[in-house]
Amino acid sequence: MEIEIATIGGYEEVGRQMTAVRAGDDVVIFDMGLNLSKVLIHDNVETERMHSLDLIDMGAIPDDRVMSELEGDVKAIVPTHGHLDHIGAISKLAHRYDAPIVASPFTIELVKGQIEGEEKFGVDNELVKMSGGESMEIGNGLELEFVHVTHSIIDAINPVLHTPEGAIVYGLDKRLDHNPVLEDPIDMQRFREIGREGEGVLAYIEDTTNAQKKGRTPSESVARTHLKDALQSMEDYDGGIVATTFSSHISRVSSLVEFAKEIGRQPILLGRSMEHYSGAAERMGYVDFPDDLGMFGHRKSVDRAFKRIMNEGKDRFLPVVTGHQGEPRAMLTRMARGETPYELESGDKVVFSARVIPEPTNVGQRYQAEKLLGMQGARIYDEIHVSGHLNQEGHYQMLQALNPKHVIPAHQEMEGYAPYVNLAESEGYKVGRDLHITRNGNRIQLVE
Structure with a gap:
C-alpha cells in the first residue's frame, strides 16, 4: 500500500498544525490549527468574520491547497486536543472535506464552540467522539x-493510523506525566505495544518544542x-492577589x-x-468546582465583578484572569493599563502560572504587560509552571518505545530542529534517509 505524508502546517513554526496521511486511496488529516501570533500583530482582527484565503495569506491558518495533489479521499479530520494551534482552523477549512471530525469528548466540545462562533462558513461535518484507548475502522x-496522553489541557490523545505497512503515530503534543492532577497517566504501555505489534511503527511525527532541554519534563x-x-x-497579605494561567489548562485552574x-x-x-x-x-x-465559584466572560459582567471586589475588599478575593502572554485585549493587560475598576496598588501580587511562549510577538507583549504592572507597584511571581511538552529524556523514551522506521520532527521553526536532529541521530537515524526535516507544503513518500 502506498503511504504518503503531506506536511501542511506547523513544520516551519510553532502553530497552525496540519498533517495529512494518505494510505492507498484514503486520507486522514491530523489537526487544523491557528497561528495566533499572526493574528495578534494586526489590530482588531476578528478571525470568525474573515475568509480562509485571507487567513492563509496572513500565515494564520494552514495553506491546505497541497491537499489537491493527494490522490485519495479524506476519511477523517482528527484534532489531537483542544488548543487553538490544533483546532483553530477547523471552522475555516473543515467544510472543504466530506469527512467527520473525530476527537476526544472535551476536544469535540471545544470544536463545537469554534464552529458556532464562525460567521463566514457553514461547517456541518459530523462530530464523532472517541476516547483514549478506543479505535475505529x-x-x-x-x-x-x-492513545491517551498528558498535556497542558485535559483529554489529549495521540492518534495512531494502523496500515498494512505499519503504524503512523502522530505524536503532538504531550509530556510523560505519571502523576497528573485531574486525569489518568500517559498510556506508555500502549505505545510500547504498538512498537512491537505487526509491522511495527512505519513513521513517528513528533513535537520537538523542548528538544533542547535536558532531563525530563516535570509532572x-x-x-x-x-x-x-x-x-x-501570601496567606497573611491583606492586599490584592491576582493569578493568571492558560485558560485551557483546567488542571491548573482547578488547583488555583x-x-x-x-x-x-x-x-x-x-x-x-x-x-x-x-x-x-x-x-x-x-472538574467539580465549588458552587459559589463565579465565572464571567462578557466585558460588562467582568467589570461588575471587579467593582464587587473593590467594594468588598481585595483581600477577600483571588481573581484568576486571562492575559498570561500579555495579550492586548486580555483581562490582565487591561488591568495593567488601568482600564478596569480593579485598582492595582504597590505590593499587590501577580502570579503568572504560565511561561512565555517563545515567539517574538508573545515575548514583546508579555514584557510590556509586566512593565505596566510594575509601574503600578505590582510584585511579579513568575514561571510557576511546568511545560506540556517533552524534554530530551522524554524523546529518548518515545523513540525507544516505538522504534519507528521513519521520524518526522514537527512543531518548531526550522532552526529549532537542530537539537532534535542531534538527539535522533544519536539513536541511529540519519537526515535524508529515515529522519525527514521538512517544510510546510511538502510531501514525503514513505512506501511507493
Missing part, C-alpha cells in the same frame, strides 16, 4: 486508534506543589481555585476564554 483496511503535580507553596506564602479557598479567598474566573474552557469542563464532569 476507517477507509479500506485501516484502523484509527487513540503537573510538581507545578501544583509549587503553586500551593507560592499562594500559602482550591488553593484560593485554602488561604481564605474567594476565587473568581474572569475572561471570555476562562469562562469558555472552565465552563465546558464543569458541564462535562471533568
